[in-house]
Amino acid sequence: MSTAATRTTGPDHLWTVDEHLEDILATVRPLEPIELQLLDAQGCVLVEDITVPVSLPPFDNSSMDGYAVRVTDVAGASEEYPAVLTVIGDVAAGQAEPLHVGPGQAARIMTGAPLPPGAEAVVPVEWTDGGLGEGPVTGMRARSQAPEAAGGHVHVYRSAEARAHVRAKGSDVKAGDRALDAGTILGPPQIALLAAIGRGTVRVRxxxxxxxxxTGSELVQPDEQLGPGQIYDSNSFALTAAARDAGAIAYRVGAVADDADTLRSTIEDQLVRADLLVTTGGVSVGAYDVVKEALSSVGDEDEEGAGIDFRRLAMQPGKPQGFGSIGPDHIPLLALPGNPVSSYVSFELFARPAIRTLMGLDDVHRRRTRATLTTDKALTSPKGRRQFLRGTYADGDVTPVGGAGSHLVAALALADALIVVPEDVESVEPGTEVEVVLLG
Amino acid sequence: MSTAATRTTGPDHLWTVDEHLEDILATVRPLEPIELQLLDAQGCVLVEDITVPVSLPPFDNSSMDGYAVRVTDVAGASEEYPAVLTVIGDVAAGQAEPLHVGPGQAARIMTGAPLPPGAEAVVPVEWTDGGLGEGPVTGMRARSQAPEAAGGHVHVYRSAEARAHVRAKGSDVKAGDRALDAGTILGPPQIALLAAIGRGTVRVRxxxxxxxxxTGSELVQPDEQLGPGQIYDSNSFALTAAARDAGAIAYRVGAVADDADTLRSTIEDQLVRADLLVTTGGVSVGAYDVVKEALSSVGDEDEEGAGIDFRRLAMQPGKPQGFGSIGPDHIPLLALPGNPVSSYVSFELFARPAIRTLMGLDDVHRRRTRATLTTDKALTSPKGRRQFLRGTYADGDVTPVGGAGSHLVAALALADALIVVPEDVESVEPGTEVEVVLLG
Incomplete structure (x- = not known):
């Protein structure tokens, strides 16, 4: 794989979007696995193969509320000629009392309760008189209301084959079976299975x-008063939300002023709780772009793998980008441009795949598709830049929203897709098929 | 709309899946809106139309790092015949100092900084010598390294039209414009826009x-030792995860034993923190199905709208179901069956739409599609029941996994779809087109 070190570079060099992404993904490694409580592992990637320790169900049990019987005792039973059996007691789910069903006997049994020794089948309560002697019933009377129903006699109106309404031990999974493979993403059904086989914790990334x-001295917290030349900080909110959306636990740090010392100490403070740092702003060619300045001296620069590389990409929006790792633990850092749309598009293209790589997911990219450009006039795009225009996608058509300006955050809020215009294309006519990145 | 009260019912009555869902959705109402901090509102539905209070950008500003100039001063400038201007100082983003660009003057300006009075355009630093007198440069020297660059002279090598590289005040959104409509779901781009226009809090559901x-006396917490007749509690884990997946804040209560008093007091304790209660187990016809018993006396039964209705649905799995509202605040409650697959399927069909209705979402259901059944032998389904079989869906084909048994949680963990077999269909041949509910 080619990396930054092997390519010819210079201050005027433009890196492609793909080269930059490739370098990021070659550097970012999946996080070390940890043991998590089952519900804390939701959405995480399993790193161990899970073997079933105990068969499910762990014992033969009833799939119905009814009576556990011997097959010969109910052979030929009908409404006209019911089998009459002596009820020897109840078998409820979770009840450990031993009960043995002998000839001519039945045990009242609840769904999920173990089939008692001696019994061979279960007849549903709807096939009996429920012990009331008044013909077929639709259910049992509550134990607390009618304790006597655990005794007496029951009329059974239908015969039952051996194992009828019995769930066999191990019919779901058997001890020793593979329950889940390493690499499985844990959603609700996988969590159901893990709990069912007794796993309270699980090893995941x-x-x-x-x-x-x-970053930016012009940034003011929303709900505060804007002074002259000030704007509201939106990037830290948008990218915190986008990081969560990608699967991360995100911490938003308030806007940091354009002062290298302040920025450096803020970053150093944050390193302890970061698996990835994302900054916005301060990465271009201006005299106050302090992110570059600050990041050249964070951590030990003699240590291999440390340091941030600032680049210009053949991309619009999002030309200036920084990437590398910082601090003694080589925490990856993405320094994104400061314009709201540039930072959001950069996040989608570079930070989201980095987050999903840290999670150990195979599928780190947004879904892409082909769509027909639906618009009044041709789109124009600068030569040599891959352009990402905001659009709305529906049923194979994509329509641009807003313009190409990197400050059009209002249009971004209406978009659900990015229209990709390749580097060598300067104009795209309406009706042309284009590549689209689906956002969400 | 038909409701429970207008239909003919009886102990043997089977309700359809659609009737049950209709009754649930007719009862559950979107939650009352509250004012939330922006990042706490992620994924929530906005209930107010948002009007832009301040134009974006709030002032004419530079889209490049460069020099703010008067157009006539750079007219005809070229590398051979550069315009030489006096640099009167820096205009950085967030800097409020007044600076006026007069004839023959330029102000060094940073991206996002306000265009100073007198200036009409910005020339990018790459079109100048950056004040160094050595031909075109690729960027500015950092202010902290070279403070003198804020003065002296700059050579400009290209002309600029009026408003070049200037973002006009209000070019993104204008004060008074509609930013977002009530009903919008707040994702990262919408949060970006809200922050950008200064909204730190927002009114959402x-x-x-x-x-x-x-519920169930047989249930043991995962990681504990199974005794005779015991199984692990998986439903509370699976449905907590599924509730979160639907967008809820979910609280898992440990398994409650089959004792009506315990269950009743547990439910009463939980009412204070619940917008919806979901129980599993204890809803069938058995003598130990205490959920019914307990729920008949929770809250004030004389109060209108209180009480839980227990039903049998024409559905497999998931025949026994309970639904209603309890307590003085009429908190909705869904009493789902106890088999793991029954409870999960019931959650998907009934609880998930209820949660999404509480959130105020329009789109409350899982996505459905048609697919070709890919399997070796025909599927069988009981007459008069709508069956939901677990399957895997890919590219228009759906393949069943596991069998019809409601305890096959291992197969559920492999499924990503439910195959719907209608009430009047008893057999489905391979190759038939079927309806599929996509899970996720």
């Missing part, structure tokens, strides 16, 4: 902790 | 708090 900070 | 409890 944890959700990455992502620290998001925006 | 909150995520419902869903309390999940399983």
């Amino acid at each position: 944890p959700r990455p902790r992502v620290v998001v900070m925006s | 909150p995520r419902p708090r869903v309390v999940v409890m399983s």
